Amino acid sequence: xxxxxxxxxxxxxxITTLLLTACATEVSEPExxxxxxxxxxxxxxxxxxxxxxxxxxxxxxxxxxxxENVPGTEMVYIDKVNTSxxxxxxxxxxxxxxxxxxxQAIIFSSDDMKDSAREFAAAHPDIVVIQTSGDGAWEDGKxxxxxxxxxxxxxxMEFGKExxxxxxxxxxxxxxxxxxxxxxxxxxxxxxxxxYLGAQYCWENxxxxxxxxxxxxxxxxxxxxxIPGVTSDPxxxxxxxxxxxxxxxISGIDTTEALTEAKKFSDEGSTVFAIPYDFxxxxxxxxxxxxxxxxxxxxxxxxxxxxxxxxxxxxxSWEFVAxxxxxxxxxxxxxxxFVKGAALTEENSAKxxxxxxxxxxxxxxxxxxxNLQDGSAFLADGEVATDLQVWYLPQLLEGMVGLSTPAx
Numbered sequence: 001x002x003x004x005x006x007x008x009x010x011x012x013x014x015i016t017t018l019l020l021t022a023c024a025t026e027v028s029e030p031e032x033x034x035x036x037x038x039x040x041x042x043x044x045x046x047x048x049x050x051x052x053x054x055x056x057x058x059x060x061x062x063x064x065x066x067x068e069n070v071p072g073t074e075m076v077y078i079d080k081v082n083t084s085x086x087x088x089x090x091x092x093x094x095x096x097x098x099x100x101x102x103x104q105a106i107i108f109s110s111d112d113m114k115d116s117a118r119e120f121a122a123a124h125p126d127i128v129v130i131q132t133s134g135d136g137a138w139e140d141g142k143x144x145x146x147x148x149x150x151x152x153x154x155x156x157m158e159f160g161k162e163x164x165x166x167x168x169x170x171x172x173x174x175x176x177x178x179x180x181x182x183x184x185x186x187x188x189x190x191x192x193x194x195x196y197l198g199a200q201y202c203w204e205n206x207x208x209x210x211x212x213x214x215x216x217x218x219x220x221x222x223x224x225x226x227i228p229g230v231t232s233d234p235x236x237x238x239x240x241x242x243x244x245x246x247x248x249x250i251s252g253i254d255t256t257e258a259l260t261e262a263k264k265f266s267d268e269g270s271t272v273f274a275i276p277y278d279f280x281x282x283x284x285x286x287x288x289x290x291x292x293x294x295x296x297x298x299x300x301x302x303x304x305x306x307x308x309x310x311x312x313x314x315x316x317s318w319e320f321v322a323x324x325x326x327x328x329x330x331x332x333x334x335x336x337x338f339v340k341g342a343a344l345t346e347e348n349s350a351k352x353x354x355x356x357x358x359x360x361x362x363x364x365x366x367x368x369x370x371n372l373q374d375g376s377a378f379l380a381d382g383e384v385a386t387d388l389q390v391w392y393l394p395q396l397l398e399g400m401v402g403l404s405t406p407a408x
Contacts, residue, residue, distance in 0.1 A: 039074035040105075040310040041067065042067045043098030045091050047110040048225055049256075050079040053225065053285065054254030055279040058296045059109040059132065065299025070307045073255035076101045081113070084227045085361050091116035092123075099127065105309045107302065108132065110224075114143070121150040128309045130302065133187055136320035140388060153301045153319045155335035158194040158390065160294025161250075161321075162365055163338045164275045165198025166355045167291045168248040170206060170348040171273050175213040178241035180234060180258045181220040184406050187396075190253060190393040195250050196400050197365040198355075206351050217246070218402030224254045235261055242272050248291070250275045256285040263289050273343050283341045284296050290341030292352075296337055320387060325360035366390055 012306035063075040091113040108117035117131035135141035222231040238261035251258035258340035262274035263286035276282035283290035324334035368379030372395040395404040
């Protein structure tokens with residue numbers, strides 16, 4: 001009897017373990033059900049977790065938008081596409097797995113994936129490849145490749161970061177604004193610089209404070225999110241900023257450490273705020289210290305390319321998409337939005353609205369005179385930066401403290 005009972009218990013435990021394992025892996029791997037699907041199947045590769053409350057979740061939500069708005073479509077995906085979570089594999093290799101699951105178009109949703117996206121597109125000319133944040137399809141870009149099945153899309157987050165910088169400057173009492181950066185590349189330089197330009201403009205022209213009293217410092221952790229033993233710990237970097245009287249931390253990474261650390265210090269009696277990044281719902285992690293969040297809305301742009309592909313009308317393109325200034329938070333029209341946080345005062349909220357209206361009316365902060373960090377001229381007096389100049393910003397701007405290139 002005891003032997004039979006023991007066998008029964010073991011069998012139940014084995015079955016339970018198998019079920020739990022299946023549930024645990026379902027969120028990270030493409031669903032096998034897509035094989036043989038009658039729908040138009042598209043694949044999505046994400047650099048982080050699909051539910052990271054940041055960049056990857058915004059892209060995942062973009063995939064859900066496609067399913068909801070382009071009839072007859074179905075998504076398969078792989079998340080955590082990075083060398084730490086998936087050592088020894090490349091995005092191009094993982095795209096082959098999505099192809100095996102029936103994908104007829106694949107979204108490589110990170111700047112880190114641009115080499116793999118081009119490699120895969122060249123190897124599979126019959127599969128449409130959408131690469132987020134890249135420049136492979138930009139005829140004027142320095143990395144242009146004439147691939148008839150490749151498109152790039154990127155929201156003009158420069159505007160979102162300018163709005164974030166303005167909110168930071170209006171809320172800071174110390175005049176010390178921190179920027180928690182990921183790795184250093186052209187994208188991250190121009191976004192950090194945009195936050196600085198927004199902060200500088202609103203500090204001087206809206207808050208009417210002395211330009212000499214504004215400090216803007218950038219520290220980079222080395223990747224889009226924390227990898228223990230590889231990157232700097234964003235929690236410690238944020239803590240260091242706050243301990244040095246930086247009272248607003250703007251995040252450029254995919255996760256919410258800036259916000260959670262600001263909350264910790266606030267609970268201990270400090271007046272400190274944070275601005276997360278990427279994902280519309282990020283403030284929920286600590287809304288009482290959140291000034292707002294600039295976020296991406298990938299759905300409309302992704303849906304347009306997938307719909308064209310499904311209908312046989314795909315054409316390669318490079319899209320650098322501005323907000324819909326009539327309503328930057330319109331889910332069907334605006335590539336970039338900004339949601340205000342509970343920590344933004346009513347007075348500063350109204351001032352921020354005026355700043356957003358000025359941007360909508362043509363205010364361009366990328367106008368000279370502007371110098372690069374080393375003092376060399378970037379834009380002459382009155383010169384407005386071109387897309388090429390903004391996209392390929394070679395250094396941080398004069399007035400910003402922090403590295404412009406990775407340390408040797």
